[in-house]
């Protein structure tokens with residue numbers, strides 16, 4: 001008997017949402033996650049075709065036609081995902097050039113995918129082009145990154161350099177840096193397109209005065225990416241008002257590049 005609740009991708013999603021809530025990143029219904037699934041893997045745990053219902057997406061994304069995603073539900077609380085995964089999560093397959101989402105499982109109270117579905121799906125398209133191994137898009141509201149957007153210059157290079165300087169590991173974890181969008185109305189196709197554009201050059205995109213988007217290979221990697229950036233932001237918020245005595249220099253950053261085999265975003269370090 002197939003049981004979707006035994007699927008490792010579902011278990012991992014539940015654990016991740018629970019952990020994100022525990023980190024304080026997802027108050028109330030804040031945050032959303034989407035993960036591209038492998039059809040053969042889904043078939044091990046779910047019979048199809050078993051289209052529960054079809055929901056218009058409100059955008060076109062031909063590159064995603066036939067692609068299957070596990071996604072958090074709109075208005076749902078991360079803290080509740082573990083107690084009722086079928087209500088708080090859903091599995092959808094995109095159809096008709098991405099204009100429709102066929103619900104294969106979940107959203108059991110008649111709900112639907114996250115209000116940030118456009119930003120998620122458009123970001124998947126962008127990341128697939130850059131690195132087909134990227135399967136996860138994650139959005140949340142970590143306090144220190146958010147706080148930083150009120151008091152730090154939003155210039156992407158300046159914002160990234162500050163984060164890189166706050167922990168030695170940062171440049172190793174996100175050498176592509178952090179892109180930043182100014183405040184925009186969330187839940188719209190416009191912010192979706194803008195986020196996807198920023199995802200072409202970095203796996204982290206800050207939404208000023210709102211939160212952050214991360215993209216990665218799997219849930220762990222994407223979580224770790226946001227966790228590292230948020231830790232750096234926390235340190236900056238602790239020291240920004242104090243006289244700075246020491247930092248990580250660009251020469252030291254270059255040492256990290258060679259030691260860990262990473263390359264910082266072109267032109268963002270002094271040669």
Ligand code: 2HA
Nearest residue numbers: 029030031032116186
């Ligand atoms: O409601 O985080 O950006 C979930 C959100 C919207």
Ligand code: ZN
Nearest residue numbers: 030031140211
């Ligand atoms: Zn949000």
